[in-house]
Amino acid sequence: MSLFDIWLGILKGVGTTAAVTAYGLLFAVPFALVFGVGQYLTVGVARLLVTAIIEFWRSSAVIILLFVFYYALPVFGITLSAWTVSAMVLGLNAGGYASQAVRAGLQALPSGQKEAGAALGLSRSAILLLIELPQALVAMSPTFVNTVIQLVKATALVSLVTLSDMTFRAKEIAQVEYNPVAIYTALLLAFFVVCYPIALAGRWLEARIAAPGSRAGGI
């Protein structure tokens, strides 16, 4: 098997890697927004509850969460496909991290923003949606890009719950061909080719936001 064949074999799994990432984002983005805003707005017991849910997803080891939900949910009578379990666990874990960026972005805004909105007679939800969130989302976008990279990298785990992503394909090839150097180098390169452009985009975004004169620069 030539190097080229090994590459092609691994790339057969790129669709699964991309699909799990996209499916995971469907969990991560809403979770980050709802719980990040929730942690910002609530006080007392409600805030404690929101924080507990965030900490559960953020502070648990993601590999254990994946196995727990894959093996333990059926015991409680909930049967989900490997796809859904993977996307949910990886997505909510990433969403937990991103929620902290949302909260920090909102907290970092000068209180004058909120007060000006109130002085104009806007409702609390209008202030949040029209004034606070747009600015916070711009400020947090580089952090969010990093979270996406973490999510792509975490999808390597789904090979352990039978999904045939790039890692799974590489292990398949490794069973018929003893060439670990080529196979695992190719696999590392495959992830690098996917993640590095995203990282560069994140850096560009960060520099743009930090640049003096940019509309978001005042944050």
Next chain:
Amino acid sequence: MGFDLAFALSCAPIILGAVGTTLFVAFVSCVGAASIGFLFEMVRRMCGVAGAMSGFAIDFIRSTPVLIWLYFLYFVLPFYGIRLGSMTVGVMGLSLYYSGYLAEVFKAGIDAIPKGQPEAARALSLGRRDTVFYVIAPQMMRNIAAPLGNYFVSILKATPYLAVLAVPEMLGRAFDIASETYRYAEPLVVAGLIFLALALVISYGVKRLERRLLAGGTR
């Protein structure tokens, strides 16, 4: 077959028996990652080819999943006749992977030191080594202590990846119980809860440390 609480409780001591291994692996990997990361960052600060290569190595490591690095070392080293225990390979993998992140921590820690400090050292005609060890390093330590603590928690949460290499840490123990009894839910949930508790306790400690250091910073 529901969730058997009594069985879960009987798993707890067996899994907790490996907590020492988990903490040991996390600590050694953290020291290893800090050492390699510091070296990476020092080389990156040099001009020319070496600096650029070190920068690329850091980016490459950060763009690839930890699981693949573990596979890579586990399968590639024996190919070259290097036979090491699975725990050694695991520690090497975690050290290498997190060195990329810790290099960034060192970078931020050094960049945050005001330029006047090394300039003042030069004005006092301190040598390069004295400047690094007596002026830069002590101030850097305070800047990196909290991020380093956070990465220790991240490394701790990555130790269950070593179960894939058959290292007998806590997740490995949980899977041992599972394959003996054909009950996956209980041991995995117990392992997950222990990891969550460890991560939360250490994170809390790091947060307190950070607050003390920040308070000490306002001179």
